[in-house]
Amino acid sequence: MKDNEVALKDGYEKEEQDLPAFEDLEGAARALMRLQDVYMLNVKGLARGVFQRVTGSAVTDLYSPRRLFSLTADDCFQVGKVAYDMGDYYHAIPWLEEAVSLFRGSYGEWKTEDEGSLEDALDHLAFAYFQAGNVSCALSLSREFLLYSPDNKRMARNVLKYEKLLAESPNQVVAEAVIQRPNVPHLQTRDTYEGLCQTLGSQPTHYQIPSLYCSYETNSSPFLLLQPVRKEVIHLEPYVVLYHDFVSDSEAQKIRGLAEPWLQRSVVASGEKQLPVEYRISKSAWLKDTVDPMLVTLDHRIAALTGLDVQPPYAEYLQVVNYGIGGHYEPHFDHATSPTSPLYRMKSGNRVATFMIYLSSVEAGGATAFIYANFSVPVVKNAALFWWNLHRSGEGDSDTLHAGCPVLVGDKWVANKWIHEYGQEFRRPCSSSPED
Ligand SMILES: O=C(O)CCC(=O)C(=O)O
Numbered sequence: 476m477k478d479n480e481v482a483l484k485d486g487y488e489k490e491e492q493d494l495p496a497f498e499d500l501e502g503a504a505r506a507l508m509r510l511q512d513v514y515m516l517n518v519k520g521l522a523r524g525v526f527q528r529v530t531g532s533a534v535t536d537l538y539s540p541r542r543l544f545s546l547t548a549d550d551c552f553q554v555g556k557v558a559y560d561m562g563d564y565y566h567a568i569p570w571l572e573e574a575v576s577l578f579r580g581s582y583g584e585w586k587t588e589d590e591g592s593l594e595d596a597l598d599h600l601a602f603a604y605f606q607a608g609n610v611s612c613a614l615s616l617s618r619e620f621l622l623y624s625p626d627n628k629r630m631a632r633n634v635l636k637y638e639k640l641l642a643e644s645p646n647q648v649v650a651e652a653v654i655q656r657p658n659v660p661h662l663q664t665r666d667t668y669e670g671l672c673q674t675l676g677s678q679p680t681h682y683q684i685p686s687l688y689c690s691y692e693t694n695s696s697p698f699l700l701l702q703p704v705r706k707e708v709i710h711l712e713p714y715v716v717l718y719h720d721f722v723s724d725s726e727a728q729k730i731r732g733l734a735e736p737w738l739q740r741s742v743v744a745s746g747e748k749q750l751p752v753e754y755r756i757s758k759s760a761w762l763k764d765t766v767d768p769m770l771v772t773l774d775h776r777i778a779a780l781t782g783l784d785v786q787p788p789y790a791e792y793l794q795v796v797n798y799g800i801g802g803h804y805e806p807h808f809d810h811a812t813s814p815t816s817p818l819y820r821m822k823s824g825n826r827v828a829t830f831m832i833y834l835s836s837v838e839a840g841g842a843t844a845f846i847y848a849n850f851s852v853p854v855v856k857n858a859a860l861f862w863w864n865l866h867r868s869g870e871g872d873s874d875t876l877h878a879g880c881p882v883l884v885g886d887k888w889v890a891n892k893w894i895h896e897y898g899q900e901f902r903r904p905c906s907s908s909p910e911d
C-alpha cells in the first residue's frame with residue numbers, strides 16, 4: 476500500500492471508533508420497536524416524527540413535538556431489516572412497508588448515505604410477507620421488484636413459486652395473515668405494564684381517595700423542622716410516597732455531572748453474576764459519599780425523612796441512572812428474591828427500602844409503574860419516591876413489582892439509594908405478621 480493510502484486507512488480506523496457500530500443501529504431499532512409496542516404508536520407517524528396512539532379507528536396524540544424530525548426511507552429500511560434478521564416479521568412488515576412507500580416516493584433521488592434501495596426493501600418485504608403466510612402480497616411485491624430488476628433470477632423463481640402456491644390454494648389470496656407480536660419472556664404482566672405506561676403516570680382517581688393525602692413532613696427532625704418537605708402519599712399497600720423538591724435544580728445537575736464520566740451500560744443480578752440485559756436499557760454509575768460533600772448532605776436528608784440509617788454498609792452507594800430515548804427497566808423487584816443474589820455480598824441483609832430521586836424531567840414517557848398495585852408515577856423533577864420492598868417480617872413484598880417505562884421523548888435521570896435491613900432494627904421494628 477502507498478503511504479497516503481496507509482495514512483487514510485489509519486485515519487479512518489481512528490475515526491471509526493467514535494462512529495456508531497452495528498450494535499448501536501440494532502439498539503436504536505429495537506428502541507423504536509419498543510416504543511411502537513408499549514405506547515401503541517403507528518409506524519407511519521413515528522417515521523414522520525409524530526407520536527400517535529392508534530386504537531381501532533381512534534388516533535390520539537401522545538406527544539406533540541415542536542419540530543418534526545422524520546426518518547428517511549433508508550432509516551425505516553434499517554429498522555425493518557433488524558427485525559427481519561431476527562425472524563420478527565411482526566415488526567419487520569410495517570417498517571419495511573414504510574420504507575417501500577418512502578423509496579417509491581423518492582425513486583431516482585439516490586442519497587449517498589443510503590445503504591438500501593427500493594429493490595432491497597421490496598425484496599425483504601416480499602419475503603417477510605411470505606414467511607408470515609401472506610403469499611399474495613409476497614407475489615405482488617416480487618413482481619414490482621422485477622419491474623426494476625428484470626434479470627434477477629432468484630426473484631423470477633420466487634414469482635413462479637408464489638403463483639404456483641396461489642393456484643394450488645386460492646384461499647391464500649384473501650387470507651389475512653395475523654402475525655403475533657413476539658412474546659417477551661420476562662413479561663408475564665405485559666398488558667398491565669404497558670397500560671400503566673400509556674397513562675404517562677396520570678392518576679385520575681387519586682384525589683378521590685381520602686387516605687391518600689399531602690403534608691409537610693418534619694419527622695421530628697431538627698433538619699426538617701427548619702425546612703419541611705412536601706410529602707404526597709401515593710399508595711398505602713405497598714406504601715409509596717413522593718417527596719417533592721427533595722433536591723434543588725443545582726443539586727440534581729451536580730449529581731448528574733458527577734456521575735456522567737463514570738456511566739456504563741447497566742447490569743442486573745443474574746444468579747451470582749451481574750449482566751447487561753435487554754429488559755434494562757440504561758447507563759449507570761455508583762457514587763461513593765467521598766466523591767463530594769454534597770452527597771453526605773443528601774444522605775443526612777434521606778436519613779431525616781425516612782428515619783433510617785443510610786451509612787455504609789446499611790445502604791448502598793448512590794446509583795445514578797441515565798435513560799435515553801427508548802431506555803427502560805421492565806417489571807422487577809429491587810430486593811433479592813434468591814439467597815445467592817450478589818446483593819447479600821454487603822452482609823447487611825436484603826434491600827428493605829428504595830429511595831429514588833428524579834434528577835431530570837422527561838418530555839414524554841418514563842413513568843415509574845407499579846404493576847400489581849396498578850398505578851404509575853410520572854417523572855417529577857427533583858422529587859423522590861420512597862417505598863418499602865420488604866414486609867416487617869423480612870419477607871419480600873411482591874406487590875412492589877415495578878418498572879421504569881420507556882422514555883418516549885427526552886433524557887431521564889434518576890438516582891437510587893437502596894437501604895438495607897441491618898441497622899434499621901430499632902428504626903423499623905420487625906413483626907411476625909405477614910401483612911405488616
Ligand atoms: O426509572 C424508574 O422509574 C425506575 C427505576 C428502577 O426501578 C430501578 O432502577 O430499580
Ligand SMILES: [Fe+2]
Nearest residue numbers: 807808809877
Ligand atoms: Fe427498581
